[in-house]
Amino acid sequence: MRAFAHLLDRLSLTASRNAKLTLTRDFLRETPDPDRGWALAALTGTLSFSAAKPAAIRKAVEARMDPVLFAWSYDYVGDLAETVALVWPSKPGANREPDFSEVVDSLRTATRAEVQRLIETWLDALDADGRWALLKLLTGGLRVGVSSRLAKQAVANLAHDGAVTAAEIEELWHAVSPPYEDLFAWLEGRSERPSTDNPGRFRPVMLAQAIDEAVDLARLDPAHYAAEWKWDGIRVQAVSERGERRLYSRTGDDISKSFPDVVEALDFEGALDGELLVLRDGKVAPFGDLQQRLNRKTADAKIMAAHPAGIRAYDLLLDGETDIRHLTFAERRQRLEAFVAKIASPRIDLSPTQPFETWEQLAKLRAEPPEGDPRAAEGLMLKRWDSIYEAGRPKGPWFKWKRDPRLIDAVLMYAQRGHGKRSSFYSDYTFGVWRQDETGDRHLTPVGKAYFGFTDEELKQIDKFVRDNTLERFGPVRSVKANKDFGLVLEVAFEGLQRSTRHKSGVAMRFPRINRIRWDKPAREADELPTLEKMLD
Numbered sequence: 001m002r003a004f005a006h007l008l009d010r011l012s013l014t015a016s017r018n019a020k021l022t023l024t025r026d027f028l029r030e031t032p033d034p035d036r037g038w039a040l041a042a043l044t045g046t047l048s049f050s051a052a053k054p055a056a057i058r059k060a061v062e063a064r065m066d067p068v069l070f071a072w073s074y075d076y077v078g079d080l081a082e083t084v085a086l087v088w089p090s091k092p093g094a095n096r097e098p099d100f101s102e103v104v105d106s107l108r109t110a111t112r113a114e115v116q117r118l119i120e121t122w123l124d125a126l127d128a129d130g131r132w133a134l135l136k137l138l139t140g141g142l143r144v145g146v147s148s149r150l151a152k153q154a155v156a157n158l159a160h161d162g163a164v165t166a167a168e169i170e171e172l173w174h175a176v177s178p179p180y181e182d183l184f185a186w187l188e189g190r191s192e193r194p195s196t197d198n199p200g201r202f203r204p205v206m207l208a209q210a211i212d213e214a215v216d217l218a219r220l221d222p223a224h225y226a227a228e229w230k231w232d233g234i235r236v237q238a239v240s241e242r243g244e245r246r247l248y249s250r251t252g253d254d255i256s257k258s259f260p261d262v263v264e265a266l267d268f269e270g271a272l273d274g275e276l277l278v279l280r281d282g283k284v285a286p287f288g289d290l291q292q293r294l295n296r297k298t299a300d301a302k303i304m305a306a307h308p309a310g311i312r313a314y315d316l317l318l319d320g321e322t323d324i325r326h327l328t329f330a331e332r333r334q335r336l337e338a339f340v341a342k343i344a345s346p347r348i349d350l351s352p353t354q355p356f357e358t359w360e361q362l363a364k365l366r367a368e369p370p371e372g373d374p375r376a377a378e379g380l381m382l383k384r385w386d387s388i389y390e391a392g393r394p395k396g397p398w399f400k401w402k403r404d405p406r407l408i409d410a411v412l413m414y415a416q417r418g419h420g421k422r423s424s425f426y427s428d429y430t431f432g433v434w435r436q437d438e439t440g441d442r443h444l445t446p447v448g449k450a451y452f453g454f455t456d457e458e459l460k461q462i463d464k465f466v467r468d469n470t471l472e473r474f475g476p477v478r479s480v481k482a483n484k485d486f487g488l489v490l491e492v493a494f495e496g497l498q499r500s501t502r503h504k505s506g507v508a509m510r511f512p513r514i515n516r517i518r519w520d521k522p523a524r525e526a527d528e529l530p531t532l533e534k535m536l537d
Helices: 002-012 017-030 035-043 054-062 067-077 080-087 100-109 112-125 128-139 148-156 166-173 181-187 213-219 260-264 287-291 301-306 329-343 359-366 456-468 529-534
Strands: 225-231 234-241 244-249 270-280 309-319 348-350 377-384 398-402 406-417 426-436 442-450 470-474 477-480 489-494 496-499 507-510 513-518
Touching (some): 002 017, 035 148, 035 181, 100 112, 100 128, 148 181, 406 456, 456 513
Antiparallel strands (some): 225 377, 426 442
């Protein structure tokens, strides 16, 4: 457990991607089986414990110390694992420090009633760093800046001959399982490559680069590219292979149980790449409709009827039993058109290509909403006709050309502590615009929340402003002084806006982020709610 704790501590304090890769690779190289495999599962988000809940951790610590003192400590620190790791009052004569695999094996079979006793025993035996790592493991919120993709790249870097790529690891990922002993044995030259002959498996997706209009359009030939809309849903891969049907997110998470209506429509043999959308009469519904279906463990008949999901197909990876990723996009596109026509399902249609001859024509098309609805697409995709389907984000073949973001000036109203390396800073910001009540008075109403778009130095400046101008505290959240004569104005960028009955303001933003901090602008000059209402899609 100590080695894993040391790894998490180093990762949380390291900003460099290459340094994180080296740290993770060295840990996997030096740590024996099965501990390294369980650690890899934790880093990639494939390790969870159904019986271990934050409530059990709270119950354990409140049994050892004054609950009020713990609440004050938690309010100050802002992170449950870090707080408990620091304040835990150990008992003398504790048992030996547990091995990583011992913790995993115990939690996989423990009942909810047994978890608290296990947590107390382990926390007594560990130092502060070990306690923090253990609690992060239990809650599943490592937040150390290591994505699943980065962890798989670190695994690839273990290869004894240096000839394995992250794409190959992703290709194998759903054919192996924790603690991945067969995967490590192959990488270290001790056994053959694990078989990928696993029906219904995920194929690593190909991603696009954001286009630089000033640079890229000047050097690219429009005749070499196809254009299609970048539909506003979530990227998915639909696989039906030898009787196994699966629906995956673009990161390889199996979301089949959340969309049984879509899985039922996968009446074919092959693998499609496309966009998951709510489709009504062949038209794309707003992203907010799809959000009603996302992150649900199951979907009942009522929600499926109200928000019918479907796939708008972009590409074909597997045609029958034939892998066609090595073919050009032009060839795959021809096969895709025939494939979708043969399926003839109302839940699966084709994303049409958009004809153009010049970049000027395409720029004009980009400004026009598809299907007459600006909520339907985020922009355009450009794909070279001769491009093969490569995993990852290769430079050149595919570009995304999103619409310019919309901007408003809003006033900071609330701030919340962040997580991981941001747990000591107020880094999550709720902002509002002015709204006039029936008496003619102006009040701020919240319209969104953002936690990125600013530099580390700007974070420190906003954090100081929050601390210096706090009105009230609500756990890890602070209410910030904001009125017509005083307040911090934030220029907020967002991709879309729609009506929402869940929000008091009646509007909901799509992908809000802090674009600029307006230290120079008086709070009274921030935007008003009618301005946003006029921008409604």
